[in-house]
Amino acid sequence: MGSATPSTQTEEQKGDVDTMARLDITNLTITYSSGSRQQTAVDDANLTVERGDLVALVGESGAGKSTLSRAVAGIHEPATIQSGSILLDDRDLTTASTEEWRAIRGSRVGFAFQDPTTAFDPIYTVGEQLVEAIRAGGTPVTGGSLLESVSRRFRRRSFPRHRDRAIALLEEVGIDDPEACLDAYPSELSGGQCQRAFLATALAGEPDILVADEPASGLDATTQARVLALLENLSETRDLGVLLVTHDLGLASEHCDNISVLADGRTVDSGPVEELLSKPDHTATESLVSAARRLTLPDRQPVSVDGCGASPGPRPTTDETIVSVCGLTKRYPVDDAIVDRLLKDRSYLTALDDVSIDVRKGETLGVVGSSGSGKSTVVECIAGLTEPTSGDVRIDGRSVGTVSSRDVETLGRVGVVFQQPKSSLNPRWSLRRSIAEPLSRCGWANDRIDERVSELCSLVDLSQSVAASRPDAVSGGQAQRAALARAIADDPEILLLDEPVSALDAPTRAAVVSLLEALHASREGATSTVVVSHDLGTVGQLADRIVVLDDGAIVERGPVDELLSAPEHRRTRALLDAVPNLPAAADSGLSTASSSNNQSIL
Secondary structure, eight states, X not given: OOOSOHHHHXXXXXHHXXXXXXXXXXXXXXXXXXXXXXXXXXXXXXXXXXXTOEEEEEEOTTSSHHHHHHHHTTOOTTSEEEEEEEEETTEEGGGOOHHHHHHHXXXXXXXXXXXXXXXXXXXXXXXXXXXXXXXXXXXXXXXXXXXXXXHHXXXXXXXXXXXXXXXXXXXXXXXXXXXXXXXXXXXXXXXXXXXXXXXHHHXXXXXXXXXXXXXXXXXXXXXXXXXXXXXXXXXXXXXOEEEEEESOHHHHHHHOSEEEEXXXXXXXXXXXXXXXXXXXXXXXXXXXXXXXXXXXXXXXOOOOOTTSSSOOOOOOOOSOEEEEEEEEEEEEEOOHHHIIIIITTOSEEEEEEEEEEEEETTOEEEEEESTTSXXXXXXXXXXXXXXXXXXXXXXXXXXXXXXXXXXXXXHHTXXXXXXXXXXXXXXXXXXXXXXXXXXXXXXXXXXXXXXXXXXXHXXXXXXHHHHTSXXXXXXXXXXXXXXXXXXXXXXXXXXXEESTTTTSOHHHHHHHHHHHHHHHHHTTTOOEEEEEESOHHHHHHHOSEEEEEETTEEEXXXXXXXXXXXXOSHHXXXXXXXXXXXXXXXXXXXXXXXXXXXXXXX
16 A cells, blocks of 8 residues: 555555455544544444455444444544554555545445435536546545546546446446436435445445445335345455444344444444344343334334333324325426436426325324335425425315415424435534524524423433534434424424434334324324334334325325235335344343343333
8 A cells, every 4th residue: 555656556456355355443442522522432443344244333323333434434534543443454544645545445445325415416417426436446435526526537428438337337236227317416316216326336446345334224125125135245246345334233134244233432242143133242232132123013012211201102193184185296307318218208207196195183194115206205295395296285274385385383383304314404503503493483582492402302312412513523313313303392283204213223213213102192182293214114103094105106005003914015015025124033132131221122
């Protein structure tokens, strides 16, 4: 790695990887500084990824997983590595210069971000960015570098030369129509499609080590399984070392060779999957196993969780309708270059096709479907963020239109939690200020706002120190809890949850599920909730009824127990089949002590 010429350096490295390409993290400590305070995010952590291995780094929200994984790619700033080493073969990456990192990223270490919508540059097509990654020998792992690289060096004449390779990569990651995807902008793709497309850019430079930071957290269950199966296949066929950062122990146990558990920044447990699940050495592992077991089908009833701030109770419902979605159709105009390949001379893309849904007072309605099925568009229309092409949204029988035409009272009746919490929070504000914002807008007095925000932080188990931080300084799970607190701040009658727990670890997910149940009980039927999710395990716990969407149309609906026990449509069956299950060995690994552990979710 000492060569002054990056290209020669990379070629020499590539010649040695047949026998090496081992990632060794030893006694790594990483801290964040805030004024005179210093917070330790990773504390003396140890981890090894061999060539051809698929290793999962698992832990609760805020455990330090993302900080550690970003350090492997040299993108951990503003954090500082205080001690320890990150060895790629015999090269310590903690001492690599900026020039050396340019040669390492993409060609030796690939990185797939948790939120691909912020990783892609929105003003370039997927094809432009993917072809640039192929041409440059690997994707830069910071958005600014990608923008600079494309704007300076991308030429249309490069496109035909690398087009076949780009299409092959998109096919490899499961994009159904790769040619259309090349011409699409990131904003035109669903969350799942965007994640898969960015994974293709991470593979463009044929890296030796791939770091995947929650690559499946925003995807439907069937797509999750496909992405994880893809990573598993890549580790075998390419002899690629994969470090999978995830909060989902079920997925990790199904696809990974080894698991390392991180708690409070420290490696507390590690080993082969079956061994770790059958004989966990630490209470953090027991807690993750217990919560993951509870969040799979069957046995989906919520329980009380210490720190959740509330306890679940019976959910009163009535036959009275509060929200009516009537014949909703939403079409998005698209560029003609996409139409020719994808839409066969139609000038629009149909996200919803004549969808009608009633939400009763006091009930929770689950809306499920695979990536791109139109789930999020339903929420956007009810919230008034998107105007339907045809059809109507009514609250208490009155057409409400979009946000711009709603009065303050109507706006206050609806709370929304979005799929990507960090994208929905003001990056310049603290979490506490974001939670307080809707209360200020509704005219609450300052002293009442402070009291209410503290109460909300307690409800969603968000510490005051974390609440004082900005979104870029907290984990995805902490940001999601803040987003939930903001949504319920003014006691809305209608709560819209777009993938509310997809970014959370299993214990926190279970806590939030119990919190949502408790909110229904405490409001005595006054809150109606629409939960949009790809996770039938979560929806099965929360919902009274379920609606299944496929390609923008309703294909099945019914009471939750009836639909989950006897699904009629192939899409429903596919979503059920894709719900991950822990190996049987996990049952024997739960010690008696863990059942009384207040931090566990049982």
